[in-house]
Amino acid sequence: MGNLNNFASCISINTAHPLPVYRQIYLRLKEAIIAGNLKPGERLPSMRVLASDLGLARGTVENAYAMLIGEGYLESHGQSGTRVSSHLSSSHTLPVIANSLPVTEKEPSMPHVSDFSHQPLQLGLPALDEFPLTLWNRLAGKHIRQFPRTNLAQPPAAGYRPLREAIARYLQISRGITCQPRQIFICGGYGSVLRLILDTLYRHGDKVWLEDPCYLTARKIFTHVGAQIVPIDIDNEGMQVEQAIQRQSDARFALVTPAHHSPTGVTLSLPRRLALLKWATDNQSWIIEDDYDGEFRYQGRPQPALKSLDATGRVLYAGTFSKVLFPALRTAYLAVPESQIEQFEQRVCISPCASQVQIQATIADFIDQSHFYRHLKNMRTLYARRRGFLIQAISENLSHLKHLKIETHFGGMHLILHLESHVDDRQITALARSHGLAVEALSEWCIDNHRLTGLLLGFTNISSLAHAKQQINKLSKLIQA
Numbered sequence: 001m002g003n004l005n006n007f008a009s010c011i012s013i014n015t016a017h018p019l020p021v022y023r024q025i026y027l028r029l030k031e032a033i034i035a036g037n038l039k040p041g042e043r044l045p046s047m048r049v050l051a052s053d054l055g056l057a058r059g060t061v062e063n064a065y066a067m068l069i070g071e072g073y074l075e076s077h078g079q080s081g082t083r084v085s086s087h088l089s090s091s092h093t094l095p096v097i098a099n100s101l102p103v104t105e106k107e108p109s110m111p112h113v114s115d116f117s118h119q120p121l122q123l124g125l126p127a128l129d130e131f132p133l134t135l136w137n138r139l140a141g142k143h144i145r146q147f148p149r150t151n152l153a154q155p156p157a158a159g160y161r162p163l164r165e166a167i168a169r170y171l172q173i174s175r176g177i178t179c180q181p182r183q184i185f186i187c188g189g190y191g192s193v194l195r196l197i198l199d200t201l202y203r204h205g206d207k208v209w210l211e212d213p214c215y216l217t218a219r220k221i222f223t224h225v226g227a228q229i230v231p232i233d234i235d236n237e238g239m240q241v242e243q244a245i246q247r248q249s250d251a252r253f254a255l256v257t258p259a260h261h262s263p264t265g266v267t268l269s270l271p272r273r274l275a276l277l278k279w280a281t282d283n284q285s286w287i288i289e290d291d292y293d294g295e296f297r298y299q300g301r302p303q304p305a306l307k308s309l310d311a312t313g314r315v316l317y318a319g320t321f322s323k324v325l326f327p328a329l330r331t332a333y334l335a336v337p338e339s340q341i342e343q344f345e346q347r348v349c350i351s352p353c354a355s356q357v358q359i360q361a362t363i364a365d366f367i368d369q370s371h372f373y374r375h376l377k378n379m380r381t382l383y384a385r386r387r388g389f390l391i392q393a394i395s396e397n398l399s400h401l402k403h404l405k406i407e408t409h410f411g412g413m414h415l416i417l418h419l420e421s422h423v424d425d426r427q428i429t430a431l432a433r434s435h436g437l438a439v440e441a442l443s444e445w446c447i448d449n450h451r452l453t454g455l456l457l458g459f460t461n462i463s464s465l466a467h468a469k470q471q472i473n474k475l476s477k478l479i480q481a
């Protein structure tokens with residue numbers, strides 16, 4: 001950074017980043033000092049000049065300089081400007097900054113910390129406008145108002161018993177899975193399901209087959225524990241099990257989304273399901289089935305879960321209420337094989353992970369009083385219609401674009417617009433996001449697969465054909481731009 005003329009170009013500022021700009025400048029300068037790129041005694045550009053070079057208000061730079069002066073990284077020399085503190089001799093070992101901005105991210109970028117807001121075309125969000133909220137509030141209100149004294153002690157570590165019973169019944173009826181309530185463990189969302197599995201069964205350095213592309217949260221959780229990730233390609237029958245066995249037959253886990261692969265929507269074929277189960281049985285490995293949206297099929301009946309074929313007890317089945325009800329519940333569940341009940345019970349006694357009892361009780365009532373089945377039926381009909389709106393809007397407004405092909409599987413909650421491999425889906429996505437469209441780039445979900453590019457478009461909150469056309473029109477202009 002020695003040359004003052006180039007100084008501003010070394011400070012990259014991202015105005016879309018949730019961190020305020022003055023803090024970004026502060027962190028960048030602090031990083032440069034710690035890394036030794038700015039030497040003790042070196043002069044920094046004046047606040048006025050740096051603000052003008054960066055196109056910012058002078059006060060923004062002033063705030064950053066003031067923080068660094070306060071912490072002793074910089075010193076003010078009045079008329080002769082601001083310098084890196086001469087007390088920081090280059091022999092000092094300076095601490096690494098914990099919350100520095102990523103320069104280049106090796107891990108896939110994740111959406112920013114979420115809040116309640118949502119935008120058109122957002123992925124994986126159920127139709128919030130059609131959720132029976134009055135009914136829900138009535139059921140939930142009862143559990144808040146009449147909270148029994150008996151429930152003031154420690155809540156049940158594996159989850160509220162009536163909910164575990166309701167889920168066991170539901171899994172039997174709707175997903176073809178036979179299990180006892182004791183096999184069901186309630187968790188605070190799917191991430192918490194995965195962490196419970198890993199806390200209980202993971203051994204240092206275990207290998208895991210992940211579908212490529214794959215749900216980012218799952219990949220992050222496996223990466224975090226240090227698992228060796230083995231990416232496995234997807235074709236029109238789902239995960240290529242033969243390839244996986246050839247690549248790493250001794251993997252300890254296989255994480256799959258058999259109903260609709262996340263995010264391509266492909267259903268895992270029966271021969272592949274059987275091959276996967278045989279491999280897990282022969283190898284004593286674990287299959288984690290993420291059945292996040294298996295209910296949403298718009299032609300024929302939803303396929304039974306892979307777990308329904310599990311005769312040898314190798315499948316850990318994960319379900320969530322985020323798609324079939326709403327994500328703010330933060331409630332998911334795990335069905336473990338009978339042989340594993342005790343291990344998992346011991347684990348949740350050490351670190352219980354279930355959501356609040358009142359929430360669990362409300363979900364149990366919602367299922368037991370048949371509202372759940374009615375809601376699912378209504379949502380299937382609604383999503384089929386909304387999916388149709390989006391497909392029609394795309395074929396009318398985007399079909400003239402040659403580098404684009406729409407993928408329409410008969411399930412799930414989103415569509416994919418495949419792009420030719422030279423088209424940068426991340427660039428289009430960034431542009432679309434800055435214009436208020438919450439599309440996602442398919443390539444962001446890929447591990448090693450560099451051929452896939454495309455846009456993921458949620459249809460569940462598209463309220464009408466006119467609404468779909470309005471969003472697609474906007475997207476069309478951005479793609480052409």
Ligand SMILES: Cc1ncc(COP(=O)(O)O)c(C=O)c1O
Pocket residue numbers: 124188189190191215257262290292320321322327331332
């Ligand atoms: C593939 C996949 N699995 C599971 C989930 C459910 O996650 P959670 O229960 O944490 O909301 C999602 C949510 O987006 C998902 O996309």
